[in-house]
Amino acid sequence: MQPENIALKTPYLPVKGTIRSIQPMAADNYLFDITESTGSLASCKPGQFVELWVPGVGECPISVCSGRVGESIQLMVRRAGRVTSALFQLEEGDWVGLRGPYGQGFPMHEFKGRNLCMVAGGLGVAPIRSVWQYALDHREDFGKLILIYGMRHTTDILFRQELKFLLRRRDIDIFIGAEEVMGPELPPIAAQLGRVTDMLRLADISPDYCVAVCGPPVMYKYVIEGLKKKGVPDAQIWLSLERHMKCGIGKCGHCFIGGKFNCKAGPVFALPEIKHAPEAIECANGEY
Amino acid sequence: MQPVYFLPKENFPAFLEALKGLGSVYAPVKVSKQSYSFKAVEKASEIAFEALRTILPPKKFFYPPSETLISYDDGRILEYQEEPEFKVIFGVHPCDLAGLGIMDTIFEDGPADSHYVRRRRMSMLVGLSCMPDKHCFCQSMGTDCPEKGYDIFLTDIEDGYFLQSQSTMGGAFLDGSGMTGILERAREAHKDRYKEFWIRRKDAFSIGFAPDNLRATMDMEWDNPVWEELGNRCLSCGNCTPVCPTCYCFDLVDVASLSGDSGERRREWDSCQFTGFAQVAGDFNFRPGPVDRLKFWYRHKLHGFDDAYGFKTCVGCGRCTVSCPSGIDDIVAVVNILQSSKKAENKSDAT
Numbered sequence: 001m002q003p004e005n006i007a008l009k010t011p012y013l014p015v016k017g018t019i020r021s022i023q024p025m026a027a028d029n030y031l032f033d034i035t036e037s038t039g040s041l042a043s044c045k046p047g048q049f050v051e052l053w054v055p056g057v058g059e060c061p062i063s064v065c066s067g068r069v070g071e072s073i074q075l076m077v078r079r080a081g082r083v084t085s086a087l088f089q090l091e092e093g094d095w096v097g098l099r100g101p102y103g104q105g106f107p108m109h110e111f112k113g114r115n116l117c118m119v120a121g122g123l124g125v126a127p128i129r130s131v132w133q134y135a136l137d138h139r140e141d142f143g144k145l146i147l148i149y150g151m152r153h154t155t156d157i158l159f160r161q162e163l164k165f166l167l168r169r170r171d172i173d174i175f176i177g178a179e180e181v182m183g184p185e186l187p188p189i190a191a192q193l194g195r196v197t198d199m200l201r202l203a204d205i206s207p208d209y210c211v212a213v214c215g216p217p218v219m220y221k222y223v224i225e226g227l228k229k230k231g232v233p234d235a236q237i238w239l240s241l242e243r244h245m246k247c248g249i250g251k252c253g254h255c256f257i258g259g260k261f262n263c264k265a266g267p268v269f270a271l272p273e274i275k276h277a278p279e280a281i282e283c284a285n286g287e288y
Numbered sequence: 289m290q291p292v293y294f295l296p297k298e299n300f301p302a303f304l305e306a307l308k309g310l311g312s313v314y315a316p317v318k319v320s321k322q323s324y325s326f327k328a329v330e331k332a333s334e335i336a337f338e339a340l341r342t343i344l345p346p347k348k349f350f351y352p353p354s355e356t357l358i359s360y361d362d363g364r365i366l367e368y369q370e371e372p373e374f375k376v377i378f379g380v381h382p383c384d385l386a387g388l389g390i391m392d393t394i395f396e397d398g399p400a401d402s403h404y405v406r407r408r409r410m411s412m413l414v415g416l417s418c419m420p421d422k423h424c425f426c427q428s429m430g431t432d433c434p435e436k437g438y439d440i441f442l443t444d445i446e447d448g449y450f451l452q453s454q455s456t457m458g459g460a461f462l463d464g465s466g467m468t469g470i471l472e473r474a475r476e477a478h479k480d481r482y483k484e485f486w487i488r489r490k491d492a493f494s495i496g497f498a499p500d501n502l503r504a505t506m507d508m509e510w511d512n513p514v515w516e517e518l519g520n521r522c523l524s525c526g527n528c529t530p531v532c533p534t535c536y537c538f539d540l541v542d543v544a545s546l547s548g549d550s551g552e553r554r555r556e557w558d559s560c561q562f563t564g565f566a567q568v569a570g571d572f573n574f575r576p577g578p579v580d581r582l583k584f585w586y587r588h589k590l591h592g593f594d595d596a597y598g599f600k601t602c603v604g605c606g607r608c609t610v611s612c613p614s615g616i617d618d619i620v621a622v623v624n625i626l627q628s629s630k631k632a633e634n635k636s637d638a639t
Contacts, residue, residue: 008402012357055360056544056551080569244568249399253537259595
């Protein structure tokens with residue numbers, strides 16, 4: 001064997017994490033707080049993701065949803081497929097595997113000193129939460145902050161307690177809206193009916209804003225149109241794209257967009273980078 | 289430059305014996321009336337020197353169709369690295385050398401895929417010249433003349449082979465004492481025949497296209513009706529991907545023991561032509577139909593890595609063309625359609 005081979009470690013080896021707490025947030029949406037002792041995830045940046053492994057079932061890419069990764073990492077997971085369904089069967093104290101952090105997150109250094117608008121649709125609020133937490137932790141580094149968070153039903157709201165607290169702050173403008181009222185109402189001040197695009201119209205966004213967007217694939221076209229109307233240049237719009245990143249390291253090909261691996265070059269892209277890439281923000285089946 | 293040698297054909301068995309001294313030798317072997325496969329060989333008579341394209345490209349030696357990446361046992365996560373045995377792959381044609389070069393780039397790009405890279409490092413590639421058939425179009429893809437990617441390359445110059453080495457390992461092998469009495473220093477006549485061969489080969493291609501504007505063409509023709517026409521005939525069988533020397537996509541799967549306490553995490557070749565390949569949670573599919581998937585595959589082969597790595601991922605071997613049951617993976621024909629002028633249609637638009 002050649003000596004250089006000894007140093008080559010498999011990039012597919014997860015670290016072991018222990019579920020410290022599981023907090024149901026909405027139907028089928030739980031917040032998992034997972035401790036990990038090696039510190040390998042401490043460098044997580046807003047918008048990056050990890051591969052979460054349920055042994056015997058599989059891995060799935062999950063966005064980091066806290067701006068402060070220390071001894072534990074928070075992951076907001078929706079029960080949507082095989083792996084996440086298995087994860088929902090686990091209990092506090094059970095172990096899982098974690099690989100990462102992967103991908104390019106939101107360019108927080110580029111946002112510094114500028115006004116920042118955060119746009120979240122549905123579960124897209126998870127990575128956006130890491131952005132607002134980071135921005136609020138470094139509040140003096142940023143200009144005005146706007147958070148727009150839309151969801152389908154009022155019952156879908158995630159991070160309700162945290163948002164209630166945020167709504168009391170004067171240094172961030174918050175718009176929360178749902179398309180339909182169901183069950184308990186939204187936090188009162190921001191409660192309104194409407195889509196993300198309706199709230200975009202209401203928000204006082206000037207062309208000097210940087211915008212961080214994350215939501216379901218169907219949302220992007222409309223958000224981009226809305227921001228265009230506000231005069232925000234493409235280069236200031238950053239989108240986190242959803243794909244099934246299976247390996248996370250630019251090998252397996254599942255997340256390929258245009259000419260790039262979403263897991264390595266993304267998942268966060270500046271709009272000009274992907275604007276003309278086929279399949280990037282348009283959907284093959286024409287559904288928006 | 290590295291010294292060049294002449295191997296008389298009658299000395300080939302001795303040359304093969306010397307290669308076997310390095311490790312197991314794999315070469316194209318005839319496995320049916322019209323198909324060949326890279327298999328372990330003991331004797332020169334087993335080697336099908338006439339083979340053009342094997343069923344599977346040599347990527348299978350470094351990137352097997354299914355392999356274990358990690359394992360777990362009773363709460364412990366374990367690295368799983370087999371110690372690769374040294375392999376000599378003999379009879380690799382220029383297209384497949386180029387294909388392995390592309391695989392190397394993808395798997396070596398950080399973080400490197402240790403499973404592939406370890407096996408690749410424990411290997412020697414011995415290239416062999418070939419004459420194109422009616423499906424070969426490596427010339428169009430610029431992969432017809434190997435300038436890198438091999439350890440030793442053999443050009444068939446009738447009564448023997450003209451040998452070049454490129455790597456330190458290949459050079460050491462040819463220069464070594466083991467080759468005494470087997471190889472001769474190439475003389476001027478051999479060099480002339482070598483040059484003649486490659487000129488003759490250049491003119492032997494019967495199909496092809498001009499690759500110069502391929503990048504722009506693939507972008508411009510994203511909505512060309514040919515995609516609908518071909519895609520609607522696609523069976524989504526995925527035949528075109530395992531046979532491709534540069535298709536690297538895989539799935540990661542867990543194989544658990546019955547008790548559930550232990551198991552393995554494996555990777556298996558996947559295909560972008562399968563329905564669920566680009567599906568995300570919530571059943572949203574970025575490429576739901578065969579038209580979307582076929583179009584994606586063509587674009588990836590002919591334009592896909594221009595931005596990420598600066599090369600195209602088709603090497604012109606023709607394997608997809610011959611293995612597609614619907615006859616829609618004819619890259620040359622499709623490129624010719626895409627590149628053809630639409631003047632006639634424009635005229636009718638104007639009137």
